[in-house]
Amino acid sequence: MHPLVDISWWRLSACGLCLIFAVAVSLRMKLGIERTLTIASIRGPLQLFAVGYALSAIFAVRNPLLVIALLLIMLSVAARTGAGRLSRPLPHIAPLLGVSLACGTAISLVVMTTLVVPTEPWYDPQYLIPFGGMLLGNSMNAASLAGERFQEELRARRLHIETLLCVGFSGPDSVHEMFARSLRASMIPTLNAFMVAGIVQLPGMMTGQILAGVDPLMAVKYQVLIFFLLLTSVMTTSWMFLSFLRSHYFTPTHQFRSDLL
Amino acid sequence: MPSPVIFQARSLASAPFPGDTQPWLSGINFSLSRGQVLHALGRSGSGKSTFLRLLNRLQDASAGALELAGENALAMPPLDFRHRVQLVLQTPVAFDGKLLDNICLSPPSRPAVDKERARDAAGTLGLDVDVLDRRADTVSVGELYRGGIVRALLAAPEVLLLDEPTAALDPASSAQVYAALQRFLDDDGAIVCATHDSATASALGGNALFIHDGTAKNMDTPDALIRLGEQGN
Numbered sequence: 001m002h003p004l005v006d007i008s009w010w011r012l013s014a015c016g017l018c019l020i021f022a023v024a025v026s027l028r029m030k031l032g033i034e035r036t037l038t039i040a041s042i043r044g045p046l047q048l049f050a051v052g053y054a055l056s057a058i059f060a061v062r063n064p065l066l067v068i069a070l071l072l073i074m075l076s077v078a079a080r081t082g083a084g085r086l087s088r089p090l091p092h093i094a095p096l097l098g099v100s101l102a103c104g105t106a107i108s109l110v111v112m113t114t115l116v117v118p119t120e121p122w123y124d125p126q127y128l129i130p131f132g133g134m135l136l137g138n139s140m141n142a143a144s145l146a147g148e149r150f151q152e153e154l155r156a157r158r159l160h161i162e163t164l165l166c167v168g169f170s171g172p173d174s175v176h177e178m179f180a181r182s183l184r185a186s187m188i189p190t191l192n193a194f195m196v197a198g199i200v201q202l203p204g205m206m207t208g209q210i211l212a213g214v215d216p217l218m219a220v221k222y223q224v225l226i227f228f229l230l231l232t233s234v235m236t237t238s239w240m241f242l243s244f245l246r247s248h249y250f251t252p253t254h255q256f257r258s259d260l261l
Numbered sequence: 262m263p264s265p266v267i268f269q270a271r272s273l274a275s276a277p278f279p280g281d282t283q284p285w286l287s288g289i290n291f292s293l294s295r296g297q298v299l300h301a302l303g304r305s306g307s308g309k310s311t312f313l314r315l316l317n318r319l320q321d322a323s324a325g326a327l328e329l330a331g332e333n334a335l336a337m338p339p340l341d342f343r344h345r346v347q348l349v350l351q352t353p354v355a356f357d358g359k360l361l362d363n364i365c366l367s368p369p370s371r372p373a374v375d376k377e378r379a380r381d382a383a384g385t386l387g388l389d390v391d392v393l394d395r396r397a398d399t400v401s402v403g404e405l406y407r408g409g410i411v412r413a414l415l416a417a418p419e420v421l422l423l424d425e426p427t428a429a430l431d432p433a434s435s436a437q438v439y440a441a442l443q444r445f446l447d448d449d450g451a452i453v454c455a456t457h458d459s460a461t462a463s464a465l466g467g468n469a470l471f472i473h474d475g476t477a478k479n480m481d482t483p484d485a486l487i488r489l490g491e492q493g494n
Binding site for chain 2 (some may be wrong): 159160162164165169170173177253254255
C-alpha cells in the first residue's frame with residue numbers, strides 16, 4: 001500500500017479551476033446560478049475546514065457531552081435545511097423533521113455501537129460523528145424528497161382525497177397511495193446507490209478509507225455497514241416525517257386541509 | 262301516518278373558511294323524512310356545494326344542530342356518519358383500475374363490496390359490462406358520475422347527498438339515474454340534492470331550499486322556488 005499523497009495548499013486551490021467550467025456553462029445556458037455556484041464553492045470548503053479543526057479538538061478531548069452537542073447541532077441544521085426544501089412551508093414542521101431525523105439516526109447508531117462496532121467508550125467520536133453525519137445527511141435528503149413529493153401528490157389529487165372522505169375513508173386511508181409513493185420515492189437514491197455499489201461507483205466512505213491506506217476488504221465491511229444503517233435510518237426518518245406531514249393536512253374529524261397546500 | 266324524520270338541521274351555520282371571520286352559510290333549517298327529497302337551489306357560487314359539504318361534515322359547523330335519525334349528528338364518529346350520509350361530489354374522479362374497481366372502492370374498515378352485486382347495480386344505471394371493464398380514466402364524465410352514484414348506493418346509506426347529479430348526463434342516462442334514485446327513496450332512503458336544473462327538481466319532487474346571500478330561504482316546492490329565483494335573483 002502506498003502512503004497517501006499529501007495535497008499542498010496551492011495544488012488544492014487548483015481544483016477551484018473546475019468552478020470556471022461550471023460558471024461558464026451556467027452563463028452560456030443562462031441558468032442564473034453563477035452566484036450560487038461561487039458562494040457554494042467558498043462556503044463549502046470553509047465549513048469543512050472549520051469542522052476539520054472542531055473534530056480535531058473533539059477527538060482530542062473525547063467528552064460525551066461535546067459529542068452529543070455536536071450531533072445535536074448537526075441535527076438542528078439538517079432539520080431546518082430539510083424543512084426549508086418543502087414547496088409549501090408548514091408551521092412547526094422543522095422540529096417534527098428533527099424528531100424524525102433523531103429517531104431514524106438513533107436507531108441506526110444504537111445498532112452500530114451495540115452490535116456491529118462495539119466501540120469503547122460508546123461515544124467514541126471517531127465513529128459516532130462521521131457515521132452520525134452520514135446518516136443525518138442522507139436521511140435529510142430522503143425526507144425532503146418524500147415531503148416534496150407528498151405535497152405535490154396532495155395538490156394534484158385534492159378531488160380524489162375528498163371523494164374518498166365523502167364515502168367514509170379516514171384521512172390516512174384516503175392518502176395511503178400517495179403516502180406509499182412518496183416513501184418509495186425517498187428510498188430511490190439509497191437503493192440505487194446500493195444496487196450499483198462497486199460497479200458504477202465506489203461509495204464515498206469506502207473510497208476515503210482506501211485512499212487513507214485501509215485494507216480494501218476492511219473498507220468494504222464498513223461500507224456494507226453504512227448501507228444497512230442508511231436503509232434503516234432513511235426509511236424510518238421518511239416514514240415518520242410523512243406521518244407528521246399527513247397529520248397536518250387532516251383535522252381530527254377527517255376533513256382535508258387543502259387550504260394549507 | 263307521516264314517515265319519521267331522518268335528517269334535520271336547526272339554525273345550522275358553517276364554520277368560516279380559513280382566513281375568514283364570517284360563516285359562508287348560516288340559518289340553515291330543514292327537516293327531511295324517509296322517502297323524501299330536499300333540493301338545494303341557487304345560482305352558481307351561491308354555496309350549494311358548501312351546503313352539502315356541511316351536511317356530510319366535510320366542513321365544520323360553527324352553530325346550530327344537525328340530527329340523523331334523532332341523534333346528534335355533529336357528535337357522531339365522523340367516519341360512521343359519512344358512511345350513513347354519503348356525498349357524491351359534482352366532479353367525478355377516476356381512480357386506478359377499471360370502472361368496476363372504482364365502484365367497489367370502500368373504506369378498509371368496511372367489508373369489501375361484492376363485485377357481482379356492483380355489476381347488477383351498475384347495470385340499472387346503464388353501465389354495462391363493456392364500460393365496467395374499461396379503465397376508469399377512459400370512460401366519460403357521465404359514466405364516471407353514475408359510477409359514483411352506484412358506489413354510494415351500494416353502501417346503503419340512510420341519506421344520499423348529490424351535487425348536480427344530472428349535469429353531465431344525456432336525457433336517457435338522466436332517466437336511469439332518476440329511476441335508481443326513486444328506488445332508493447322507495448326503500449326509505451332520503452336525498453338532499455343541490456341543483457340549478459329544474460328538470461332534476463321536477464323529476465324527483467320534494468321540498469326545496471333556496472340558497473342565496475349565505476343563507477337558506479324558504480321551504481317550498483322546487484318549481485315555486487325556481488320561479489322565485491328567476492324573478493328576484
